[in-house]
Amino acid sequence: MAIRSEAPRAVLEYRGKNFDASAVETFLYDWWESSGFFTPGPKRPGETPFVMMLPLPNVTGDLHLGHALGFGGYEDLMARWHRMRGEPTLWLPGSDHAGIIAQIVVEKELAKEGAGRTNMTTSPTLGLSRDEFLAEMWRWMEHYKPRIYKQLRMLGCSLDWTRVHFTMDPDMQRRVRIHFIRLYRNGHLYRADRIVHWCLTCQTTYSDLESLHVVRTDQLSYVRYPWAQAMPSGTPDVIVATTRPETIVADTAVAVHPDDPRWKGFIGKEVLVPVSERKVKIIGDEAVDREFGTGALKVTPGHDATDFDIGQRHGLQVLSAIDTRGFMTPAAGPLAGLDRDAARAAMIERLKEKGLLMRQEPITHNVGIHDRCETVDEPLVMKQWWMKMKPLAKPAIAAVRDGTVRIIPKYQEKIYFEWMENIRDWPVSRQIWWGHSIPVWYCQDCNEIVVPDEDAPDPTTCPKCRSHDLRQDPDVLDTWFSSALWPHSTLGWPEQTEDLARFYPGSVLETGYDILFFWVARMLMMGIQNMGDVPFGVVYLHGLVRTEGLKMSKSKGNVVSPVEMMEEHGADALRYALVNGIAAGADSEFSEGKLENGRRFVNKLWNVGRFVLAQLEARPAALAGPIDVVPSGADLTEADRWILSRTEAAVEELTRLIEQYQFGEYATALQQFIWTELADFYVELAKPQRRAAGSEDAAVRTLAYVLDRVLRLAHPSIPFVTETLALQLWQHGSKSDRAPSLVLSAWPKPGTRDAELEDRFGLAIEVVRRIRERRQEAGIDPRMTVRVALGGDAAALRPFADIIASLTGADVRFGPGDSAPTLVRAVEVRVEVPRDATADRARLEKELAAARGLLERSRGLIADPSFSARAPAAVVEKTKAALAEREAAVASLQTELDRLG
């Protein structure tokens, strides 16, 4: 089926050879299909599904590192892990029509395609009719959609492609329409003349969230407004300071602070607006900053948000002097017809002529811009559809407050509350063509607003005056209006489908903290509104991925394509490197070095796997029971039992870390175990040349079991390599579960550990390190055997004599046969080589000093009566044990030193 034919060639590099993992993915889909999980059905008794919605990427976009981190790093990790835990797992993919962004992208493509098609450069028409343009949009959607979906597959995302959705699919359009109609009937949507952000380039309004601020330096002009009535001599001039003199023609008041002693006596008097000569009142309003300029503010309700609010409070007239193209309207009088920049210059000239421009000075201030095109905001008063947010926000605030929804990291909850508690109404209409239509018609004869019933066809007759001259609202809805419905609209809402019953509410929503307000908060509100329940119980927020200290952006030219990274290093390496060592919510610095570590680690795992497989081939009869059952038998060596115990420790640790959403720690711990303990220590001890006769098979059994565990443990982060190795491993023996694929096999449950063995073996490792250190210090040829004497409490290490000898190239002898009843970390190591006694003494003295320092600390702690009295018993016990060890260590170092003479 289509899914398979589109499967990407996920590639990882191994010794210059391209390793094709697409076969693995094909395999997964085969299994999923035959398992029937894709088939919708009712909730099964007792099941608790794990449900996640993909944070839908923009359909016209390419994958960036933020996506790779979220989708491939965290979400797929969670999906695979929960699936392995036996939870029916739905991770639902899709893409967003991306309203204005997509429209801009396609307009550019169209302009490239055929310049003859249009003479106009301004959007959105391009010389096409609306229907023609939308047809072009759809044509391009078919071009873009497979692209982003293919990139998701490359990452290894185990998404349920049978449930993929696109926000502009016809059924999704219907759901958005119903949502709008219900909100309208409930009084959550209203239409009003308000001041909005207007983008002169994109020719549309946008919301506060889409507005950014940049610091800019402009001219601040001080302009005198002459008194309109005779004033006593000595009356001060009214001078206002403005950065936008061209809007003076739309002034309808001058405002001062009501408590400002300089001005309060003049409230109610009138001044003349320069150039337009209109009389306006001086009003008192607390929004005025007394410190700024002269303390007098020109009020232009038509072109400034603050002024609009002041105007609302004082019933001021709204004059619109600038039109949607940035040209001055007839209301601008002598400035009419000029664009806003020319009008500014012209206004300054006129003010100078009239002697009303007192002075100008530079001012550095914040200027609002549109986040998509960075055009300076032009606040305009327009009729728009608004969503009343406060009532919707209330239950969504409560849901986080009472723990129904948990946000990770926790501090993001404060940010959420801060925004939600001060939420403002949301302008939802946009003056573009690509997007969800607004299901509202206006009667051209009687101005009636006609909103059809749910699922009713488009109205053709005005219910009030029976006119047939109805026109649909030409605007479309903000993109986020539809994505806010994603968790329930994709499951079939408003129909009570089986999927909706089975998969709502979802489990986790994973996304970047930068869209907490845009998307997460709105999904919470709309989910509660439409479903009566929150859309998810956990919000996991990740941070920004930067390179060289900067956020990646196209304009900075520092965007690195994850696709290229995957082609070069493999998807596994990228996925792993992105999450390794990063705490929840923290921004991260991504570097080539990090990616290389990922690749080396994946390569290490691959090579461990190859080694194990080679051993299995060499000894085909070694496996007695199933691969995934803990090996046992008298032929198991201490080393075998040690790695088996350590494997269980890793299972415990890694399970805990994922359960606690500590994915960065999970990745680090995984590497620590696989590389340091398994590869560097155990694999060496499992090599046939290091095994006593008769214990070779035990090594193979152990290796097979440990690899099986390790592949499962690594699989959520490193799916391709682990899956490939598992398929090969499992061909060598039977398995207790029947899953033919790692993606569907079980996450390991921790088994029995041997704490004492781990402890003793840990000591043996320390001894090995110390012997190696001394050998290298002494510059002994690595091939030469040295004689090593172990004294002190070394008896505990007798079972590991061969191991120590084998790993260090030493002929190990034990000192006088004392049998230490308890394990004490004080072993004397004497490497018998010709050596520099002075250097040895210096080293030993340094060690002794350090050991004494530690000993003193322990003694001090024990001697402190309040410590024993107040610290928990376990801590006191631990400290006592540490004290004993330190005493022995000091003694043993002292002996060694004495022996040097």
Added chain:
RNA sequence: GGGGCCUUAGCUCAGCGGUCAGAGCGGCUGCUUUACACGCAGCGGGUCGGAGGUUCGAGUCCUCCAGGCCCCACCA
């Protein structure tokens, strides 16, 4: 103006009240050991930004200070 975060090894970061504070990268030294030179072994490197406080015990909790970053907001 309001809110939030960060400051730990040369760099990037973990560390969520309890042994000597860790990892990766980088640095230095020695090794062509048939899983892996994309490797192995070893070494060096930290007054945990500063000052107080709480506690038997603080990198971890509290307060203040100094730097850096982010978000929200109607200083024209």
